[in-house]
Amino acid sequence: xxxxxxxxxxxxxxxxxxxxxxxxxxxxxxxxxxxxxxxxxxxxxxxxxxxxxxxxxxxxxxxxxxxxxxxxxxxxxxxxxxxxxxxxxxxxxxxxxxxxxxxxxxxxxxxxxxxxxxxxxxxxxxxxxxxxxxxxxxxxxxxxxxxxxxxxxxxxxxxxxxxxxxxxxxxxxxxxxxxxxxxxxxxxxxxxxxxxxxxxxxxxxxxxxxxxxxxxxxxxxxxxxxxxxxxxxxxxxxxxxxxxxxxxxxxxxxxxxxxxxxxxxxxxxxxxxxxxxxxxxxxxxxxxxxxxxxxxxxxxxxxxxxxxxxxxxxxxxxxxxxxxxxxxxxxxxxxxxxxxxxxxxxxxxxxxxxxxxxxxxxxxxxxxxxxxxxxxxxxxxxxxxxxxxxxxxxxxxxxxxxxxxxxxxxxxxxxxxxxxxxxxxxxxxxxxxxxxxxxxxxxxxxxxxxxxxxxxxxxxxxxxxxxxxxxxxxxxxx
Amino acid sequence: xxxxxxxxxxxxxxxxxxxxxxxxxxxxxxxxxxxxxxxxxxxxxxxxxxxxxxxxxxxxxxxxxxxxxxxxxxxxxxxxxxxxxxxxxxxxxxxxxxxxxxxxxxxxxxxxxxxxxxxxxxxxxxxxxxxxxxxxxxxxxxxxxxxxxxxxxxxxxxxxxxxxxxxxxxxxxxxxxxxxxxxxxxxxxxxxxxxxxxxxxxxxxxxxxxxxxxxxxxxxxxxxxxxxxxxxxxxxxxxxxxxxxxxxxxxxxxxxxxxxxxxxxxxxxxxxxxxxxxxxxxxxxxxxxxxxxxxxxxxxxxxxxxxxxxxxxxxxxxxxxxxxxxxxxxxxxxxxxxxxxxxxxxxxxxxxxxxxxxxxxxxxxxxxxxxx
Numbered sequence: 001x002x003x004x005x006x007x008x009x010x011x012x013x014x015x016x017x018x019x020x021x022x023x024x025x026x027x028x029x030x031x032x033x034x035x036x037x038x039x040x041x042x043x044x045x046x047x048x049x050x051x052x053x054x055x056x057x058x059x060x061x062x063x064x065x066x067x068x069x070x071x072x073x074x075x076x077x078x079x080x081x082x083x084x085x086x087x088x089x090x091x092x093x094x095x096x097x098x099x100x101x102x103x104x105x106x107x108x109x110x111x112x113x114x115x116x117x118x119x120x121x122x123x124x125x126x127x128x129x130x131x132x133x134x135x136x137x138x139x140x141x142x143x144x145x146x147x148x149x150x151x152x153x154x155x156x157x158x159x160x161x162x163x164x165x166x167x168x169x170x171x172x173x174x175x176x177x178x179x180x181x182x183x184x185x186x187x188x189x190x191x192x193x194x195x196x197x198x199x200x201x202x203x204x205x206x207x208x209x210x211x212x213x214x215x216x217x218x219x220x221x222x223x224x225x226x227x228x229x230x231x232x233x234x235x236x237x238x239x240x241x242x243x244x245x246x247x248x249x250x251x252x253x254x255x256x257x258x259x260x261x262x263x264x265x266x267x268x269x270x271x272x273x274x275x276x277x278x279x280x281x282x283x284x285x286x287x288x289x290x291x292x293x294x295x296x297x298x299x300x301x302x303x304x305x306x307x308x309x310x311x312x313x314x315x316x317x318x319x320x321x322x323x324x325x326x327x328x329x330x331x332x333x334x335x336x337x338x339x340x341x342x343x344x345x346x347x348x349x350x351x352x353x354x355x356x357x358x359x360x361x362x363x364x365x366x367x368x369x370x371x372x373x374x375x376x377x378x379x380x381x382x383x384x385x386x387x388x389x390x391x392x393x394x395x396x397x398x399x400x401x402x403x404x405x406x407x408x409x410x411x412x413x414x415x416x417x418x419x420x421x422x423x424x425x426x427x428x429x430x431x432x433x434x435x436x437x438x439x440x441x442x443x444x445x446x447x448x449x450x451x452x453x454x455x456x457x458x459x460x461x462x463x464x465x466x467x468x469x470x471x472x473x474x475x476x477x478x
Numbered sequence: 479x480x481x482x483x484x485x486x487x488x489x490x491x492x493x494x495x496x497x498x499x500x501x502x503x504x505x506x507x508x509x510x511x512x513x514x515x516x517x518x519x520x521x522x523x524x525x526x527x528x529x530x531x532x533x534x535x536x537x538x539x540x541x542x543x544x545x546x547x548x549x550x551x552x553x554x555x556x557x558x559x560x561x562x563x564x565x566x567x568x569x570x571x572x573x574x575x576x577x578x579x580x581x582x583x584x585x586x587x588x589x590x591x592x593x594x595x596x597x598x599x600x601x602x603x604x605x606x607x608x609x610x611x612x613x614x615x616x617x618x619x620x621x622x623x624x625x626x627x628x629x630x631x632x633x634x635x636x637x638x639x640x641x642x643x644x645x646x647x648x649x650x651x652x653x654x655x656x657x658x659x660x661x662x663x664x665x666x667x668x669x670x671x672x673x674x675x676x677x678x679x680x681x682x683x684x685x686x687x688x689x690x691x692x693x694x695x696x697x698x699x700x701x702x703x704x705x706x707x708x709x710x711x712x713x714x715x716x717x718x719x720x721x722x723x724x725x726x727x728x729x730x731x732x733x734x735x736x737x738x739x740x741x742x743x744x745x746x747x748x749x750x751x752x753x754x755x756x757x758x759x760x761x762x763x764x765x766x767x768x769x770x771x772x773x774x775x776x777x778x779x780x781x782x783x784x785x786x787x788x789x790x791x792x793x794x795x796x797x798x799x800x801x802x803x804x805x806x807x808x809x810x811x812x813x814x815x816x817x818x819x820x821x822x823x824x825x826x827x828x829x830x831x832x833x834x835x836x837x838x839x840x841x842x843x844x845x846x847x848x849x850x
Contacts, residue, residue, distance in 0.1 A: 186482040190489060205634070448485050457492035464493070465500050465634030
């Protein structure tokens with residue numbers, strides 16, 4: 001089921017909210033069970049065949065976690081348990097996500113003739129990472145014992161299940177345990193609706209609106225210089241508004257249930273360097289990769305050379321997490337390279353004089369943005385030759401069309417760039433503070449200004465009016 | 479009720495009001511003319527034929543339906559009417575499948591036309607999504623059910639078009655709005671129904687259709703890197719199944735409607751490309767073609783025209799933009815052949831023209847394309 005669909009907005013969400021708060025009068029556990037069941041219903045609406053896999057994954061990780069948390073095991077047994085748990089998770093993920101990729105590569109090298117046709121369960125990358133973090137923390141002794149319904153809800157919680165944000169058990173489960181979240185709070189519901197409205201508008205009006213332009217670069221016909229740039233920039237903004245729109249919707253929906261989700265975006269295209277970009281783009285994935293891959297690999301503790309190696313490994317695997325294709329590996333590797341250059345510049349580059357700070361910042365911003373756009377070409381292209389072909393067109397200004405259509409498209413792109421670069425982001429508009437669990441305080445708290453209220457009501461209306469049939473989120477396929 | 483609860487209620491009511499206002503605007507302007515022919519506002523039309531056809535079927539008067547793919551998308555209704563002596567409605571859709579075509583024709587047949595002119599080739603019968611899974615065809619709009627009408631009325635994109643059509647109908651604004659109306663920004667830029675999906679007047683026909691382009695296209699499709707596409711999507715069983723359901727089923731269900739079905743005049747290069755780069759597929763197409771001709775010959779309300787053997791056209795490569803798409807001059811020839819019955823297939827020998835085509839394909843020497 002899609003957040004940007006009539007059945008979700010007008011049927012599923014109201015029923016889930018009503019049931020949650022109605023059961024909240026009966027006790028603290030029933031709403032949690034209700035929400036977990038609602039999440040399974042949400043998942044099964046379009047992925048019913050993978051519900052047993054999801055439930056088995058929850059049960060498997062809960063049992064391993066229980067062994068690590070509640071049983072007095074020796075160090076070797078604990079290591080064996082966590083290894084078995086993480087290996088089991090990776091095996092399932094590898095089978096469903098990477099078996100076809102592996103077979104294709106074996107076929108290419110050895111002409112092995114292997115055929116693998118396995119459907120990718122939606123959300124498997126997200127719920128697998130969530131649970132690996134849980135197991136590793138349990139092994140490190142950083143996890144309290146959780147009840148099964150709370151754990152099951154933590155994994156299956158429908159606002160994040162399909163495409164994140166990647167949740168952390170220490171952040172979520174205590175919120176599920178709080179009694180206060182089971183009582184309807186009109187302020188949180190209103191703020192949640194407004195955040196949802198902004199996300200829906202980003203998706204249905206902005207991302208879906210610019211989507212046709214992407215074909216200029218990535219379509220079947222070879223683009224000219226200007227068409228290649230328009231297509232690449234269109235995808236740059238489509239992906240941002242699509243994914244950040246989804247994340248806003250997830251945060252908004254969750255807020256209606258009284259649950260604060262972590263932020264996933266912080267105006268990434270305003271970044272002035274790649275390190276900054278990764279602190280702003282898909283923030284929960286960046287944090288996961290840092291805490292559970294980069295730091296265990298040694299991080300920056302083993303000298304500058306190994307730091308760069310670790311960065312490259314982390315980013316290449318981060319790329320592979322997005323999809324089983326070499327284009328994603330190249331995309332991740334390219335960002336790893338960018339990060340290495342960025343760190344090297346920070347360590348060895350010259351200091352910028354104060355009088356040149358502004359132009360230097362502007363140059364850094366432009367360079368960062370262009371580097372990101374170039375990397376997105378690999379992320380979006382169907383194959384490496386296709387990506388290289390598009391990049392070659394972007395580097396060849398001898399072929400320019402710039403007809404009436406291209407001029408109009410360029411204006412479109414300028415509007416989108418203006419929004420991404422100069423408009424305040426959702427958390428700023430809504431004064432959303434995940435850490436302190438507050439929202440809307442700067443808007444006059446519970447006495448919201450009428451103009452703001454009606455403007456955001458219009459945003460919700462336009463978001464709903466913009467709903468098109470069959471418009472999935474890009475990150476669903478990861 | 480607390481101040482926040484009141485705000486929540488205001489927020490929801492305001493959203494609802496705005497949505498209702500958009501729906502009211504769409505209902506009054508009715509860009510697709512689904513509810514009534516345009517009277518208050520000037521009629522405007524879209525090039526998105528899968529959507530536009532749903533409105534045309536409701537708003538236009540016609541006694542003949544004209545259906546096809548991109549090979550017949552540029553035909554002018556006025557030419558069809560003039561040369562065939564009918565009142566036609568062109569419903570051709572680029573890249574359409576037999577599921578889509580049959581569904582749209584069936585919707586048009588509810589208006590009881592007497593005749594269907596149907597451009598049919600083997601490719602439309604490839605396996606394709608059912609109409610309800612087809613993301614390009616708004617099937618519920620044709621059915622006029624609640625989902626279809628609600629989707630139409632509560633559409634922001636349609637409200638934008640409605641507002642634009644409204645602005646275009648206000649006299650002081652009309653000239654400026656008309657100048658700004660472009661297919662790049664708006665979905666309903668066409669003022670005359672006869673102009674829907676015809677070639678724009680500024681298109682240089684000689685530059686768009688010439689031997690150089692058709693030969694270049696031929697070389698592209700036989701390039702070993704791409705030649706696999708020639709065989710892609712072909713399955714004899716699937717094509718027979720779809721033909722039986724979408725074409726034969728429709729014809730049998732409407733015995734009072736006369737069906738003029740024609741196989742379009744591809745350039746000879748399309749067949750030669752298959753002959754040289756995908757011979758098994760060519761054999762499959764010939765077999766399927768024979769099956770279609772034999773089956774259609776069994777229906778008294780069908781007249782089959784095999785224009786593939788119109789050698790003076792198909793061997794003149796200057797008539798084509800690639801290996802299949804012919805120029806507007808050939809559009810007119812097609813209509814005159816249909817009117818005169820020049821290439822009507824004899825019911826007693828339904829595969830005779832196919833045999834002539836086979837002979838032409840076998841005899842064609844690709845050296846003739848050298849130097850083009």
